[in-house]
Amino acid sequence: MTIRTVLVTGATGKTGRRVAERLAARGLTVREGSRSGAVPFDWEAPEGWAAALRGADAAYVNYYPDLAAPGATEAMGTFGAAAAREGVRRLTLLSGRGEPAAVATEEALREAAAGVELTVVRGAFFAQNFTEGLLAEGVAAGELVFPAGDTPEPFVDVADLADVVVETLLSDAHAGLVHELTGPRALTFAEVAAELSRASGRPVAYTSVTAEAYAELLTGFGLPRPEAEWLADLFATLLDGHNAEPTDGVKRVLGREPRSFARFAAEG
DSSP, rough: OOOEEEEETTTTTTHHHHHHHHHHTTTTTEEETTTSSSEEETTTOOOGHHHTTTTTTTEEEESOOTTTSSHHHHHHHHHHHHHHHOOOEEEEEEEEEEEEEHHHHHHHHHHHTTTTTEEEEOOOSSSSGGGSSSTHHHHTTTTESSSOTTOBOOOOOOHHHHHHHHHHHHOOOOOOEEEOOOSSSSSSSHHHHHHHHHHHHOOOEEEEHHHOOOOOOHHTTTOOOHHHHHHHHHHHTSSSTTTOOOOOOHHHHHOOOOOHHHHHHHHH
C-alpha cells in the first residue's frame, strides 16, 4: 500500500507534532489537524471530521484527553465510521499501556473502521510529561508532586514513540498489531527527580501525594473538579505497579534500543 497523504490529529501536541515533522521530512503530504490549524480538527466537533479525513490515505489517531476518558468509546466509533466512509486505508491509534477502558475504546474503533488497517500503539508514561506537559512548571520550579508513591515506571521517550508511529503508518508490516512501548528500564519518580536534577544542575524534589490530594492540587490550577478527580484516579491506577515491567516494543519495530530516561534528561 502506498501512503502519500496522512492526517495527523492533535498535531500541535507532544506526539502529533513529532509525528507530523517526521512524516514531512520523509516527503509525505501531512494534514496537521488541530482546533486552530490549517486543517480544522476538534475531538468535540465530529461534524468536521469527514472533511479532515477526505482524501487522506492514512491517519494518526491521537484522542484527547485519553482513550479511557468518558465519551472516548463513542468518539472512536464515530471517527472509525467516518474514516471508512472517506476511504482512509490505514490508521495508527495512540493508546495507553495497561488501561482496560482504553482497550474497550480501541475495539470500538476497530469495529467501526471495518476494512481499514489498524495498528495500536500503547505508550508508557511519557518522559516529556516532565518538560512539556502537566508537570513541567513544577519541575522547572524544583518540585515534582505526583500520586505515584515509590512505584517504578518504564518511561517512554516521545521521540521513540513518534518514530514507531511513522513506521506503522508507512509500512505494510503492522496491520492488526498492538505495540506496547516503554523505555529500557523502570524508574521511580524519586529516581526521575534525581535524573532531572543531575541533568539540569538544579535540585528537583519529589513529593508523593494521594490521588485525592493531587485532585485538589489540579483544581487549584483551574481544572474542573470532575476532570481533576478523573485524571488523578487514572494516574494512581496506572502507577499501581502493573505497568512496571519494560517491553521490547521499540526494538521490535525500529530494530534499536529505546532511549533511556537519563539520555532524555541530558539531551531533551
